[in-house]
Amino acid sequence: MQNTVSLPTTISAPRGLSAVRVQAQQFSLPVLFALFGMIMGSWAGRIPALAAGVNVSHSALSMVLLCGGLGAVVSYPISSFLMSRFGARKTILVSGLALLAVLVSIGMAPNVSRLMMAVLMLGITASTFDVAMNSAATRREKQSGKSEMSRLHGLACAGGLIGATLGSFMASNKIAPAQHFIMLVGPLAVILWMGFTMLEADGGGEKVAKKAFVLPRGPLVLLGLLGFLGSMAEGSIADWSGLFLKEHFGASDGLAPLALSSFSVMMLMSRMVGDKLKERFGAQRLVTFGALVAACGLMFAVLSPNAYFALGGFAIAGVGLALLFPFVFSAAGAQGPTALAAVASMAYSGSLMGPPAIGAVAHFVGMQAAIAYVGGLSLVIALVACRTRLLK
Known part of the structure; x- marks a missing residue:
């Protein structure tokens, strides 16, 4: 009788520990x-x-x-x-x-x-x-x-x-x-x-390939280009959106940072539902359509009558660009660590080049044209995304 009673105890403990371990891994x-x-x-x-x-x-x-x-x-x-x-x-x-x-x-x-x-x-x-x-x-x-x-x-x-x-x-x-x-x-x-x-x-x-530097090749080139353009767009909005509100609309020091805040909050909300949307519509369609939405949002910000309407434009841009990086990195990672590192390297080079390029546009043409330029980048992102076969 003692053996039959103690047997379930010795079996259930490892199972319980295993369940806790699996839950912790999540x-x-x-x-x-x-x-x-x-x-x-x-x-x-x-x-x-x-x-x-x-x-x-x-x-x-x-x-x-x-x-x-x-x-x-x-x-x-x-x-x-x-x-x-x-x-x-x-x-x-x-x-x-x-x-x-x-x-x-x-x-x-x-x-x-x-x-x-x-x-x-x-x-x-x-x-x-x-x-x-x-x-x-x-x-x-x-x-x-x-x-x-x-x-x-x-x-x-x-x-x-x-x-x-x-x-x-x-x-x-x-x-x-x-x-x-x-x-x-x-x-x-x-x-x-x-x-x-x-x-x-x-x-x-x-x-992982042991090289000093690696760039995407073959079908990965378009994924790398998406990362490059997306990084340029996000970095430019992060660095220049507040200055745009301040210079173009005369926004206060308290209002100007809300451009980045509205962009980031809407990006966060979109990413929390992005995986379910991917199962229903597919990554390629979401990134393509999202880039078009971002372009519309940025153009809305440029043509807004005041800073408060422009905040709405940056929020729309956050919704549109939110799913680009998660799905690009997911598609690259599915091809292996070397592919992921190559796409990431190209994306980071976009963050290196984007803000200075926008700064040059702002210097010669003005802040309004600089933000419109970021909207143009979003249109290019949509064009590249619709041709990227690995973005599934």
Whole structure:
């Protein structure tokens, strides 16, 4: 009788532990994507304070920000080495810890040259973390047969908004960036470790081409071009939308930042439902139609009679561009880690070139024409998306 009673206990415990483990794994990637967004949002939210701390001019600040894009572009040798040697899971941990350390070094930079070096390292570590994280997400999509990349990128948006809001709170309470980042990295390191331990094992290294730099080839070229154009458009809106409201409509310092906020919030909301829409309509149709919607929204902002109507235009643009990156990265990751890294490298080069190009247009033609130019980029995105066979 004792044996028959104890037998179910010895069987049910492992099953219970296994169920808990599987449930924990479902939360690992959402936690990591939100963590990444919070780190980058925290950095972005303290850029004005960092610039004031080293007494940097507007032209020098543009060079500092350029270092971040340059670091992302040249990060491929590091990400390929880590991915091939350790796999996506351990690469997430290593690059995530390095990213947190770089965040602290940015806050403690005593001069412009040190800040430029720290931001260069930010681009390298953030890009490596991003590639590894998206590689793990595409592997899970393959295993489960379900689309979840849009939701994960939406959680990264949410983390970014939280990080930026926290940065604003710290700034309003006169807390220096160095102190802010030191207070932040401890809890974020714990969250990173929790996400790492919950993430399912990936069996070691990935097959990644060991090259100094790699560009997409064959059918991947159009995916890379979509990433390049989408990064140009998003980066330009992030950097110039508030200035457009201020210069063209005379918006106040409190109203002008709402252009980026409206864009980001609507992008977040769209990404949270993007996976269900993908199952019904397909990625190619959604990216193509979304780019057309974004073009209409930006043109609406350009032709608006006042700043409040223009906010609606930027919100529409956020809806239209929201699904481009999740679906492009998902399609590239389905072709393997090398394809994902190649498309990511081309996309990051777009973030490097976009804002300066828009700045040149604004300088020679005006801010209204510069935002209209971003609307033109959205039309090109729609044209490329409808011809991209891998965007399924």
